[in-house]
Amino acid sequence: MPKTTYELEREANIARNRALIEQLQLKSASASITEKAKVPAKPKQQQKPKIKPVQPIKKEKRAVQEAPRRASARLRGSTSAVDPDETPAQKRKREREDEDRRRKEEEERLAAEERAREAKRPRHHELDLETLAEQEESEPLSGLSSTFQSLLLARHPRRRGERDAFVFESRKKEDAEVAALRARVQNLKIVARAKVTQDRVYSAAYHPEPTKDLIFFGDKHGQLGLWDARAPAEEVGEEDDVDLDQKEAGKYWRLQVHWPATAQSSISCIKFDPIDAHSVYTSAYDSSVRSLSFTSGISREVFAMEKVLLTSMDLPPASHEMWLSDAEGWITHLDLREHKSKFRTYQVSDQKVGCVSVNPTNPTFILTASNNRSLKVWDVRKLQKIPAHDGVFELDRGGVDEFKASKGGAATLRAEWKHDKSVTSAYWDPRGRSIVSTSYDDALRIWDLRPSLMATDVPFPNFKPVTRIRHNCQTGKWLTMLKAQWSPNPDVYPHFTIGDLDHSLDIFGCKGEFLAKLSDKDKVSATQAVTCSHPSVVERVASGNGSGRCVLWAPADLVE
Template identity: 35%
Template sequence: MAEDNSYEQERQRIIAENAALLAQLGLDHFASTSAPVSRSRASSSATFGEGSSTAGGGKRKSSRATAATGGATSKRSKLSNGAGDGHASPGGGVSTRRSTRLMGLKPESDEAVAHLAEQAERAKKELEILRHAERRVRKEVMTLEELVAEEEWNGDNERTGDELNSLLASVASTHTARPISSLAYSDPDAYATPAHLTAADTALRQTYRSSTFLRTARVTSERAYSLTIHPDPTRILVFSGDKRGIVGVWDANARDESQNDDEPGEHVDGVKRELDEVEGDASAGIVQDWTRGSGKVWRMQVHQRSAISCLRVDPTRGDTVSITDVLDDSATKLFTSAYDCSMRTLSLANGVSTAIYALPDPDALINHFDISPSGNEIWAVDSLGGLSHVDMREDNSKEWVRRRWIISGQRTNTKIGGVGINPMNPSLICTASNDRTMRIWDTRHLQSIRSHPFLPAQILSKSTEDVATEEKPAEDDKAHLYSTGHSPSLYPTVESAWDDDIYPAMQTKKHAGLLRTESDHEKSCSAAYWDPAGRRVLTTCYDDRIRVYDAKPSLFKTDAPLQDAFNPELKIGNMKKRVTVYSGLTGSLIADLSHPSLTAVPAVTATHPNIAGVVVGANASGKCHLWGPAPLLD
């Protein structure tokens, strides 16, 4: 019953947020001031209203009233089950559903079919309104205080923008670069002999031998889509992006002296201990940390309400800055991308979030990006087969040249899910595609391939009311696509098409080396990464296996496609409810990290760049689990 009640509360929360968004857009006539009946999935007669008891006899806290209404109305207004036909529901709201029997309509009659079709069309339009209401465009420049203030969770848990600003500024005060390999790219393969492989595996296993579970926190309220750890060697600062455009910031080192270990059900630093989620002994839900509590968490509405697809910390400084300060040597940078078709930077130094790139087509979701080792270039991929390039060395006083190439191998705008830059040879990038292929490209060829001015005029900007009242055109009618609403100043300036520009160029001797090699997968290839030495490529795939390729430098000396098949050296599968560490050289098991409170497969993982053995895994509930070396317990 507790699970059912949690489900109902979450459903009501989502309904309330949608209603609040409608009100802000002046569309509150679609919302009802009467709250619908809350009903448990397990019992049609059990309701959980304000002050009502749960099956276990406990009570739920009532929602707090807003100051603006003097407490007369709930802070979260309720949305009715529908709108428009004027028939009251049992809970006092308005329902779009009516019994055909009570209306005198015969089942399967023309009138009944027409009525059901009308209901379905009305519901579709209302959902379209909600979709656009939830995806409000972020301002091009926003302060951190604005981002934090928009997430009600912070206020409920006494998390302020000032406090987060102070934390991030302290981190930004010391530049911490991402570590790079000590090997020169021209050196022979350091792992060519069995002795070298054994020594490397032994060192890696020794690193993780002392790793133990440290703590857990619900960093976001929704599923985690992306995760990264700041490289500061003196702390563990985690950034987690969720499905609603929220970036959660977890200061895992923070000590909360108010923590009472005897009260695991209370809110501590915004983290609620939910013992009903823990398998086995309920006492396992009480996290035993190396300090007290579970650190501190803040949540920022960085993007529109759409998934944060990628997070990257500046590889040269380890902090973030507004793009307008990029020419300043003291400037520092953190980057984010989302399914709202945009990329942004968030300054740790001054708390400013700035939009730097966007695509006007709402179907062109930015799935992933990578930053060159110099921190000057960004390569991003999208769901319409596009590869975009932003060079931050170009003159800031003028409009940037933002380039986009359609590199979909099947000429069908196939989604590209991942991109990685070789840290030792940045001209080589690997991409992962939904056409079940990983490819390695030499980007030196792209700049000289014919391009055309990007013309976003074909994308029409539709208001919410237009979307609700006009018939949506066919998906393939590119002349009537709805714009994402971002400023045209963020759009690509030039673009090259696959059929007209990329593919013909690849058939010439001059650009034959553009596509160096490719490798087929059994299902969609979802991500591709280079190792720090630029000698291995790792891919993930929807067949639940990772693949590791030997991409030694000698293969790419000649500016031409590889003649031999490029097949993986290792294939490893694992869908366990734990974080498993394998050797990228031999595939051997290095560490198996688990905890009773980790009851779902971690959707994303991250390791600390400068503290060996520190690993974070995040799952669909938004929880992050942290492991690290035992000395951290001291």
């Protein structure tokens, strides 16, 4: 059938419109290309290299044996084939065998569950190195045993300074001493890095051996990391995508000293034996104190309480005594030569005591720092006059307050200073003369006490800080509290280190003199919350952060 005039005209219009659309699209595309050619291309911005964390050594993971899972009798079925023609006697025999098998499997399952529960309970018995390291993938224990043996070649007693050391009659001499120390510490660089512990670093201590850089770090889950920072590292393998300065340095070992591995076992403090440094003490939130002997490689419990979070400890030089503080407001005195059940406790605060410090040159005076905002100086000779009840070395909560109010206890509390907020730490310097405190009111305070004040039997007159330094201490929930730590080296001008929230490490003198701000934005991208210094080498400082990564600050020419 021939097309009508209308249809022919309609098809012609469609063809013209299609041609017009195609022509317009070509022109638009051409114009777009022309415009793009006129506009110069924007140069690509070079991305700043991101700070890479130190890469841990890759090691093979150990196989974990799971406890047998419980299954119903219906799913397990019977192991004996059922004979349709079996006699009643055969059936009874088969059922007895199945019952015996099920009973045996149930006993094995219950035993495995009990072993799993036992593994999660606190450990109060002695532990060897193999047990302490059985869950970890660090260096072989033979290297740790060799390191321990090298520490036994010499005694390293805790040194203390003279009470009048670095007290100058001339301001010029004092300024020269400060300038000399500043020149030694202000150019320290990062010479080693490693992920020493698996979790957040809570505490640290530098071993006094002068030929090594052996630092001990305690983490959030009861793990003690031992880092030989400048030991020659073994070849890990081909890792072409990782720069040399991003690899771990030295060797480290991880020991699960406190158990279970949870936040209830956080290591709050680390101290070496003050007589020879041949063992290390650790206090933890699991209410226990343990000692790891370098001689035997055995960790033993030296003290334990029931559900009391231990926050700090200190040991006087050349003694077998120990002082502990806890979250209930008590301080505890131990004689390490006696059985661990023998101790004396004193309630010195109605809130948590976060720190206790013994005066190294006059151990009869101790410091306490509490959440009730107070820093207190106690006379131990007075505290020890408080009688025990029925021969039990534990006092009621009103014992200290009642004794302070009595005639003979007037000078038990020698001094007190109220901060604006909680006091997180307070420590004596190696001379037993200066005090530095850290508080959540964002200030560091320094006291200077003349030795003549301690020779009296009356409260200290005019006890107030001589210096106040502004310092941000708002660490919050996810960072370890900042604590100003004195250098234990008595041979140099007294100074202390403290982490800064700008990822640096600050060093101050005993009168608040600013000495150095150590930082390296290319290698450190986290707050160095925990710090410690070598007891005999000035140019050595170590620090750790919230992920268990630790760094060693030393002269740059120390790197080979």
